[in-house]
Amino acid sequence: MSSKKEKKLSAIQQEYQQFAKQREPKRPVLKNCLRAFIVGGAICAFGQILQTVFIKYFGFTEETAGNPATAVIIIISVLLTGLGVYDHIGQWAGAGTAIPVTGFANSIASAAIEHKTEGYVLGTGGNMFKLAGSVIVFGVFSAFVVTLIKMGITWIGVM
Amino acid sequence: MKKGSQSWVFNNNPIILASTAIGGPFEAKGALAKDFDVLHDDIWLGQDSFEKAEKKLLEQACEIVVQKGNIKNEDVDFFISGDLMNQIITSSFAARTLAIPFVGIFGACSSSMEGLALASLIVDSNSADYAIAAAATHNASVEKQFRYPTEYGGQKPPTAQWTVTGAGAALVASKGSGPRVTSATIGKVIDMGLTDPFNMGSAMAPAAVHTIETHFRDLNRDPSYYDLIATGDLGTVGQSIAAVLLAKDGFSIPTEKFKDCGLLIYRKDQPVFAGASGCACSATVTYGHFLNRMKKGELKKILVVATGALLSPMSYQQKESIPCIAHAVSIEI
Numbered sequence: 387m388s389s390k391k392e393k394k395l396s397a398i399q400q401e402y403q404q405f406a407k408q409r410e411p412k413r414p415v416l417k418n419c420l421r422a423f424i425v426g427g428a429i430c431a432f433g434q435i436l437q438t439v440f441i442k443y444f445g446f447t448e449e450t451a452g453n454p455a456t457a458v459i460i461i462i463s464v465l466l467t468g469l470g471v472y473d474h475i476g477q478w479a480g481a482g483t484a485i486p487v488t489g490f491a492n493s494i495a496s497a498a499i500e501h502k503t504e505g506y507v508l509g510t511g512g513n514m515f516k517l518a519g520s521v522i523v524f525g526v527f528s529a530f531v532v533t534l535i536k537m538g539i540t541w542i543g544v545m
Numbered sequence: 546m547k548k549g550s551q552s553w554v555f556n557n558n559p560i561i562l563a564s565t566a567i568g569g570p571f572e573a574k575g576a577l578a579k580d581f582d583v584l585h586d587d588i589w590l591g592q593d594s595f596e597k598a599e600k601k602l603l604e605q606a607c608e609i610v611v612q613k614g615n616i617k618n619e620d621v622d623f624f625i626s627g628d629l630m631n632q633i634i635t636s637s638f639a640a641r642t643l644a645i646p647f648v649g650i651f652g653a654c655s656s657s658m659e660g661l662a663l664a665s666l667i668v669d670s671n672s673a674d675y676a677i678a679a680a681a682t683h684n685a686s687v688e689k690q691f692r693y694p695t696e697y698g699g700q701k702p703p704t705a706q707w708t709v710t711g712a713g714a715a716l717v718a719s720k721g722s723g724p725r726v727t728s729a730t731i732g733k734v735i736d737m738g739l740t741d742p743f744n745m746g747s748a749m750a751p752a753a754v755h756t757i758e759t760h761f762r763d764l765n766r767d768p769s770y771y772d773l774i775a776t777g778d779l780g781t782v783g784q785s786i787a788a789v790l791l792a793k794d795g796f797s798i799p800t801e802k803f804k805d806c807g808l809l810i811y812r813k814d815q816p817v818f819a820g821a822s823g824c825a826c827s828a829t830v831t832y833g834h835f836l837n838r839m840k841k842g843e844l845k846k847i848l849v850v851a852t853g854a855l856l857s858p859m860s861y862q863q864k865e866s867i868p869c870i871a872h873a874v875s876i877e878i
Contacts, residue, residue, distance in 0.1 A: 388679075400735050406737075406747040406750070410747060413703065414703075468696075472696060473695070475698060476698020476700060477701060478699070479698075482702075483698055492696070494748060496693070496695070496697040496698070497694050499696055500689055500695060500696070505591065515692070517694075
């Protein structure tokens with residue numbers, strides 16, 4: 387906890403929070419990291435296999451094969467979400483399934499399913515990007531900033 | 546009659562004439578499955594939304610409790626109910642179906658005992674012959690409102706809890722036979738500044754401790770008076786904290802007497818992290834398991850302390866801490 391936040395708490399609150407913290411089971415960070423490494427790595431390796439298949443048998447180039455490979459992985463994770471399996475895998479794998487494109491697909495599909503009862507327009511349509519929306523907003527914005535920096539460096543280099 | 550700072554003693558012996566507990570498929574696999582009157586194998590209950598399924602659970606609990614009490618809906622004077630949905634729609638919509646004068650309450654997961662305390666007070670003061678106290682939650686509707694979509698693959702920490710799908714109802718009557726509601730202690734809101742909604746046990750434990758200690762002081766009792774003191778849904782983390790805090794203040798309760806509904810309802814091998822939670826947790830365990838044990842003569846005097854975390858998804862996002870409350874009701878036979 388930040389020192390700024392602690393200042394607002396009374397002495398009794400601080401004492402209790404320290405006491406409670408000692409008794410909380412900690413997240414198994416090492417185990418979680420290991421699982422995330424294995425599952426995340428397996429997903430990426432699978433994506434690589436798909437990419438090779440698309441290059442070898444479907445006439446894609448190394449540059450374009452990424453798109454169909456990503457699409458296949460997205461379809462699989464959306465299917466697993468719809469079948470109610472993905473959340474169980476996610477609990478086991480943690481960041482391993484959250485960080486790759488599978489996590490992004492799951493966040494959209496799960497929100498879409500969840501809000502279907504409120505109708506297709508305001509429910510599914512309005513809530514689909516409830517979780518993924520911030521990823522898109524900050525993804526696009528950071529891409530914009532990085533591009534500006536890149537352009538600046540190139541401009542200086544040209545001078 | 547008020548006693549001490551915040552307790553009521555019920556001198557006219559309000560009776561729990563009938564009670565019922567209803568659960569879902571996950572509860573059917575739990576440790577207390579035999580104490581439920583109805584266990585549904587479909588989490589949708591044949592409805593097209595989880596919110597409607599939750600309402601159905603509550604309606605069914607009330608229908609059964611009225612049947613068990615051998616009366617009709619029209620005989621019931623008041624229906625006091627709470628749940629976790631926005632604007633307590635589950636309770637209000639069930640009240641529409643039941644057509645009983647309705648008092649809607651919100652005390653988060655403490656609504657179960659808040660309802661029983663109020664129903665007993667109304668009956669005790671001769672303001673009603675029959676009153677129903679009820680509470681319901683549905684795992685998926687609560688997850689949707691307070692956390693993430695049910696199918697979202699986020700990893701939950703070991704301090705998280707599992708919301709019970711179910712409903713519990715008690716029919717409190719001025720005469721008849723059955724366990725008596727003898728006293729109640731209405732809790733104060735306690736906020737220790739905790740902010741993690743995946744760790745409600747730690748946040749709620751001080752509220753439970755405060756209510757239990759006040760109950761003993763108000764009524765001049767000590768833990769030995771009761772055969773069982775049960776907290777609502779503190780889970781493994783909160784319950785162990787509460788036990789230590791109580792012992793520190795000189796109210797040491799032996800572990801075999803100090804239980805938590807959230808730790809009783811499921812089996813050890815069910816993946817519920819730190820334990821169960823929800824209004825239905827304390828409601829089903831009390832109105833099913835505990836009252837059954839009292840009728841069998843295994844328990845004579847119990848104190849149920851339902852705990853509630855009074856946060857909203859918005860207050861949490863606005864970085865507010867989690868205020869908590871606990872209400873205690875004593876039942877004797």
